[in-house]
Amino acid sequence: xxxxxxxxxxxxxxxxxxxxxxxxxxxxxxxxxxxxxxxxxxxxxxxxxxxxxxxxxxxxxxxxxxxxxxxxxxxxxxxxxxxxxxxxxxxxxxxxxxxxxxxxxxxxxxxxxxxxxxxxxxxxxxxxxxxxxxxxxxxxxxxxxxxxxxxxxxxxxxxxxxxxxxxxxxxxxxxxxxxxxxxxxxxxxxxxxxxxxxxxxxxxxxxxxxxxxxxxxxxxxxxxxxxxxxxxxxxxxxxxxxxxxxxxxxxxxxxxxxxxxxxxxxxxxxxxxxxxxxxxxxxxxxxxxxxxxxxxxxxxxxxxxxx
Numbered sequence: 188x189x190x191x192x193x194x195x196x197x198x199x200x201x202x203x204x205x206x207x208x209x210x211x212x213x214x215x216x217x218x219x220x221x222x223x224x225x226x227x228x229x230x231x232x233x234x235x236x237x238x239x240x241x242x243x244x245x246x247x248x249x250x251x252x253x254x255x256x257x258x259x260x261x262x263x264x265x266x267x268x269x270x271x272x273x274x275x276x277x278x279x280x281x282x283x284x285x286x287x288x289x290x291x292x293x294x295x296x297x298x299x300x301x302x303x304x305x306x307x308x309x310x311x312x313x314x315x316x317x318x319x320x321x322x323x324x325x326x327x328x329x330x331x332x333x334x335x336x337x338x339x340x341x342x343x344x345x346x347x348x349x350x351x352x353x354x355x356x357x358x359x360x361x362x363x364x365x366x367x368x369x370x371x372x373x374x375x376x377x378x379x380x381x382x383x384x385x386x387x388x389x390x391x392x393x394x395x396x397x398x399x400x401x402x403x404x405x406x407x408x409x410x411x412x413x414x415x416x417x418x419x420x421x422x423x424x425x426x427x428x429x430x431x432x433x434x435x436x437x438x439x440x441x442x443x444x445x446x447x448x449x450x451x452x453x454x455x456x457x458x459x460x461x462x463x464x465x466x467x468x469x470x471x472x473x474x475x476x477x478x479x480x481x482x483x484x485x486x487x488x489x490x491x492x493x494x
Contacts, residue, residue, distance in 0.1 A: 188240050190216060191231035197243070201250045204406075211256050215246055218260035253406020266321040271355050275348035277413045279317040282480040283390055286454045286487045287321045289478055290388050293450050293489075294326060297385060298336055306338035306385040309444070311376065311437060313342035314413060316353030318388055319369075320360055327365060334364065343372045343380060346412060375420065377440045383449070387441045390454040392416045393463075395430040430459050431466070438467060445492035452489050460485035 188196070197212035205211050216227050219239055226233075235243065246259045257263040257278045263270050265279035266287050272278055297306055310319035319340050326337055342353050350371045357369050372379055394402065396417035403411060412418075416430035425432040434455060441451050451472065455463045460477050467475045471493035480486035 188235050188243075189231060190220075190227060190233045190235070193235060193243060194231075197247055197250075200247045204251050204253055211250060214256050214260065215243070215250070218262065219243055219246070254408050258408055265317045266325075268317075268321060268324060268360060270315050270317050270320075271352060271359065272315055273352060274408050275346060275410060276315040276352050277409050279315060282482075282484075282486055283318065283454055284321075285478055285480050286388065286390060286452060287318055287325070289487060289489060290318070290322045290386070290452050291325045293452065294322065294338060294386060295329065295332070297450075298326075298332055298338070302336075305336065307341070307382070307446075308338045308386045308388065309341045309343060309380065309384045311343050311387060311389040311441070312391040312413070312433075313344045313353050313371075314349050314390070316342055316356045318390055320353070320356055322388070323365070323368065324360060337365075337368050338385070340369045341372055341380065341384070342369065343374045343377075345373065345375050346410070347373050349410075349413075376437055377444050380444065383444050383446045385446050386450045386452070387445060388452050389437060389441075391433050391437055392418065393430045393434055393455045393459065395459075396424055396428045398430070429462065430456055431462060434459075434463055435466060438463075438470065438472070442470060442472065442493060447492060449492040450489070451491070452487060454487050455485075457484035457486065460488060463488045464490075 193216055194212045198208040201211060202208045213224060213227055217224055249259055255278055257272050258274055261271055263272050263279050266284050270279055313319055319342050323340055326332055344350050350373055354371055374380055392414050393416040394414045396415055399415040417425045417427050417432045419425045464475050464477050467490045472490040473494050475490045477485045478487040478489060
């Protein structure tokens with residue numbers, strides 16, 4: 188089977204389950220061959236080995252059943268970086284890059300305004316680590332900020348399996364010296380984190396209970412724990428079905444874990460961003476604003492600690 192044959196084979200097998208069959212075919216072949224898209228484009232007559240053909244058939248079968256390409260290849264690009272993912276974590280989405288970009292701006296300003304202190308940052312519900320590690324790498328790559336001024340990051344998640352993924356990504360994306368800026372804590376929100384932070388970032392579960400379950404009916408295989416925003420502190424359905432039960436608990440706990448003038452930046456759904464912002468205002472958070480994503484949808488709620 189040549190690359191050209193493989194493209195046709197993949198597209199035909201997955202066209203019923205994928206809205207982007209041709210793109211999926213290219214990404215799968217790049218991962219299978221360990222080559223870039225230019226190689227796949229220019230070497231249509233290159234033959235796959237028998238082992239590669241066998242693995243490709245397994246991958247195509249999984250994709251035809253709805254499993255996303257990122258889980259099949261184990262990789263997803265986010266904010267210009269390559270992240271390892273498996274079914275213990277959500278696949279990083281482009282919309283979340285808005286949270287990263289805003290956090291980089293906020294933290295860079297704080298670093299310049301606080302020249303004699305090292306900031307502390309918590310990424311709550313950290314999943315793959317894509318938010319915290321993208322922010323950290325962006326600050327490290329800013330030539331104006333020396334390594335000794337880079338904030339200390341705490342990546343926290345209730346899932347030990349998710350923390351394993353984020354640790355793997357940290358080791359891949361950071362040097363040993365840079366890794367000293369990061370720690371990983373398993374915690375149900377702030378239960379295991381008594382300290383305060385200069386900034387709290389989060390992309391928590393925020394999909395309404397019923398909608399979260401219907402989303403997984405297509406075989407995408409993402410963890411329900413990372414989607415369902417209506418789970419109580421004990422892990423049971425809260426009965427609210429607005430996607431904001433986790434957010435409400437998170438916000439109230441974050442209020443007590445922010446340093447004076449600390450910032451709280453949280454992603455939420457376009458359908459409940461206004462309600463999230465109203466909840467923050469009603470609980471004394473200041474400077475509450477909503478940031479739009481790349482499609483103009485309300486996506487990230489930005490706020491500061493109560494004055």
